[in-house]
Amino acid sequence: MSDTPVIDTVGLSKVYATGDTPVVALADVTLQVHRGEFVAVVGASGSGKSTFMNLIGLLDRPSHGVLRLDGVDVARLTSNQRAMVRNHKVGFVFQGFNLLRRTSAMENVELPLLYAGVGARARAQAAATALTQVGLGERMGHMPNQLSGGQQQRVAIARALVNQPALLLADEPTGNLDSTTTREILKLFVDLNVNHGITVVMVTHEQDVAAVSRRVVQFKDGHVVMDGPPPETWTPAVEVPWRAAKVQGAA
Amino acid sequence: MSLFTLLRLAFRVIARNKARAMLTVLGIVIGVAAVIAMVALGTGAQQNIAKQIASLGSNLIILIPGTTNVAGVRGGGGSSTTVDVDDIEALRREVKSISLIAPANRQQVQIVAGDANWGTTVQGTTPAFYTVRDWGVENGAPHSDLDEASMNKVCVLGKTVATELFGTDDPVDKWVRIKKVPFRVIGVLVAKGQSPMGTDQDDTVLIPFSVYRQRMAGTQRDQIQAAYAAAIDANSAQAAVDDMTAVLRQRHHLRESAEDDFSIRNLADIAAASREVSESMTLLLGSIAGVSLLVGGIGIMNTMLVSVTERTREIGIRMAVGAKARDILVQFLVEAVVLSAIGGAIGVAFGWWVARLLSDTTGWVTVFDPGIAALAFAVSGAVGVFFGFWPARRAARLDPIDALRYE
Ligand SMILES: Nc1ncnc2c1ncn2[C@@H]1O[C@H](COP(=O)(O)OP(=O)(O)O)[C@@H](O)[C@H]1O
Numbered sequence: 001m002s003d004t005p006v007i008d009t010v011g012l013s014k015v016y017a018t019g020d021t022p023v024v025a026l027a028d029v030t031l032q033v034h035r036g037e038f039v040a041v042v043g044a045s046g047s048g049k050s051t052f053m054n055l056i057g058l059l060d061r062p063s064h065g066v067l068r069l070d071g072v073d074v075a076r077l078t079s080n081q082r083a084m085v086r087n088h089k090v091g092f093v094f095q096g097f098n099l100l101r102r103t104s105a106m107e108n109v110e111l112p113l114l115y116a117g118v119g120a121r122a123r124a125q126a127a128a129t130a131l132t133q134v135g136l137g138e139r140m141g142h143m144p145n146q147l148s149g150g151q152q153q154r155v156a157i158a159r160a161l162v163n164q165p166a167l168l169l170a171d172e173p174t175g176n177l178d179s180t181t182t183r184e185i186l187k188l189f190v191d192l193n194v195n196h197g198i199t200v201v202m203v204t205h206e207q208d209v210a211a212v213s214r215r216v217v218q219f220k221d222g223h224v225v226m227d228g229p230p231p232e233t234w235t236p237a238v239e240v241p242w243r244a245a246k247v248q249g250a251a
Numbered sequence: 252m253s254l255f256t257l258l259r260l261a262f263r264v265i266a267r268n269k270a271r272a273m274l275t276v277l278g279i280v281i282g283v284a285a286v287i288a289m290v291a292l293g294t295g296a297q298q299n300i301a302k303q304i305a306s307l308g309s310n311l312i313i314l315i316p317g318t319t320n321v322a323g324v325r326g327g328g329g330s331s332t333t334v335d336v337d338d339i340e341a342l343r344r345e346v347k348s349i350s351l352i353a354p355a356n357r358q359q360v361q362i363v364a365g366d367a368n369w370g371t372t373v374q375g376t377t378p379a380f381y382t383v384r385d386w387g388v389e390n391g392a393p394h395s396d397l398d399e400a401s402m403n404k405v406c407v408l409g410k411t412v413a414t415e416l417f418g419t420d421d422p423v424d425k426w427v428r429i430k431k432v433p434f435r436v437i438g439v440l441v442a443k444g445q446s447p448m449g450t451d452q453d454d455t456v457l458i459p460f461s462v463y464r465q466r467m468a469g470t471q472r473d474q475i476q477a478a479y480a481a482a483i484d485a486n487s488a489q490a491a492v493d494d495m496t497a498v499l500r501q502r503h504h505l506r507e508s509a510e511d512d513f514s515i516r517n518l519a520d521i522a523a524a525s526r527e528v529s530e531s532m533t534l535l536l537g538s539i540a541g542v543s544l545l546v547g548g549i550g551i552m553n554t555m556l557v558s559v560t561e562r563t564r565e566i567g568i569r570m571a572v573g574a575k576a577r578d579i580l581v582q583f584l585v586e587a588v589v590l591s592a593i594g595g596a597i598g599v600a601f602g603w604w605v606a607r608l609l610s611d612t613t614g615w616v617t618v619f620d621p622g623i624a625a626l627a628f629a630v631s632g633a634v635g636v637f638f639g640f641w642p643a644r645r646a647a648r649l650d651p652i653d654a655l656r657y658e
């Protein structure tokens with residue numbers, strides 16, 4: 001684990017000025033996430049989880065506060081540099097998949113490489129590898145509408161991984177999926193975290209999904225109200241090494 | 252992104268909505284087609300006019316009685332009776348800036364040779380005519396001063412008449428009848444083709460002027476319908492026109508304020524007149540082309556704006572995975588250019604097809620200019636850049652999160 005946190009926020013706030021009264025979606029969030037962590041972000045609907053993720057993923061800009069990614073204050077970055085961070089450092093997985101329609105799984109996964117300036121051959125190779133990694137090696141030519149929800153989300157994960165980012169951000173990645181598919185996706189995340197050292201920050205409102213993580217951050221009305229390991233009483237949806245070790249140690 | 256990737260993407264997006272694409276590029280198609288057809292016809296027409304004007308003879312000056320129309324020449328001619336044989340004689344004597352002058356009176360006749368029979372124009376003229384009009388005889392000989400003096404009933408056939416009456420046979424020394432008068436054919440004129448006014452110059456028969464006056468002119472023996480003069484050289488053409496005008500005005504006792512009761516034109520005037528016609532034609536078609544390209548460009552802008560709005564989420568997704576503003580700008584710009592270039596390509600093909608069709612149905616000469624085709628194509632591409640820029644910039648300026656949230 002490096003000294004510099006992957007994510008480092010100080011007093012991060014987001015205020016929406018739309019409507020009569022301004023909405024404080026995120027209020028003064030100070031938080032650090034270190035390399036190799038697996039964080040679950042939980043909280044009621046409207047508590048500011050997505051707002052937080054969008055800021056971290058450089059899709060949105062904060063109203064106040066400081067955000068550092070790998071020690072770099074992102075407020076200093078130009079819009080091109082922000083695009084490059086989205087491209088290289090961060091992989092973003094959305095609840096609604098956000099795949100390009102009428103574009104094959106392969107080409108969807110190639111997209112970040114296209115903007116990274118990778119040549120056609122290397123692109124195809126890396127995309128095939130990423131799709132195989134998420135278990136879709138057989139369906140590379142399929143269009144999104146020919147794939148199930150779980151398969152589409154795996155394409156989206158492959159797309160998030162293809163540029164080998166250090167940070168995977170997932171906003172309710174299993175929100176639209178049934179429990180079987182949810183478990184498959186979670187296994188994938190755990191594998192990425194344990195075997196590939198990717199830092200994972202995942203939003204969920206399901207207890208058994210959050211229980212998979214090593215650390216739970218709970219939001220309420222834009223504030224962080226709880227931050228710590230998942231309670232022992234929560235049963236994880238899939239087996240995870242850190243919980244198994246604990247169980248063994250206790251025995 | 253490589254250009255190839257961009258082009259492939261653009262073609263794919265356009266192919267998804269072919270009907271819309273076709274409607275979008277219609278303006279460009281019409282604009283470019285108008286340019287191509289215009290240039291093909293214009294170039295052909297100009298070549299034609301140049302050739303036809305050359306066919307009238309060098310240093311040619313045309314005199315006709317009465318006031319003039321724009322081009323200075325009339326197909327029928329001779330409705331006014333203000334110029335007579337004595338005027339021609341005076342011009343021959345007094346105007347030093349012309350070397351020759353030939354009166355030419357004409358009328359429609361039936362010409363008969365054996366069983367064959369053809370309606371044509373008989374012209375009574377002097378031997379100077381051949382020189383002034385620079386019109387050679389390819390078979391036999393032109394009529395001579397002796398024929399004029401002796402009033403010999405001889406004739407020289409235009410190529411069309413020779414063919415109509417005698418087919419491939421040699422007409423020389425055969426006999427024809429014009430208004431019941433028998434004439435011996437002594438020659439056949441070299442083919443000249445169409446006049447600048449579009450009449451067949453070879454559909455004519457020449458007979459001695461003296462014979463025409465006596466046997467064809469009826470009561471109008473002394474009137475002149477037209478006369479052709481040759482300036483002593485090309486530089487004297489305008490001086491010759493002025494000198495002839497002065498002599499005729501004096502002979503006709505015209506006051507200072509009175510208009511000419513005749514008109515004299517040199518080739519430069521005629522050439523200018525026909526150029527004027529073809530230039531106004533070019534201007535007309537050119538403005539059609541310009542307006543179409545403008546409308547086409549606006550069509551492209553409209554379609555691109557719709558496309559940007561429809562694809563806001565796509566733009567958001569692309570930005571979320573690392574597309575820079577420039578990448579989005581270029582993507583939509585390339586799409587607009589591909590769209591307009593497709594219009595340009597169709598326009599070039601369509602324009603050429605229209606030109607060919609016109610030339611097949613009207614007999615006008617068309618000349619395809621690959622340089623102009625390339626230029627028209629390039630201009631349509633430029634229209635795409637110009638009108639595609641604003642929508643593309645709108646796309647590029649979207650905020651990633653706003654674009655992703657767009658419903
Ligand atoms: N674009 C927006 N404009 C105005 N208010 C917004 C916007 N996005 C989110 N909000 C508000 O910000 C708060 C936090 O929203 P969000 O971060 O999406 O919550 P969560 O993801 O935890 O459900 C909510 O009250 C929501 O209504």
Ligand SMILES: [Mg+2]
Pocket residue numbers: 049050051
């Ligand atoms: Mg949310």
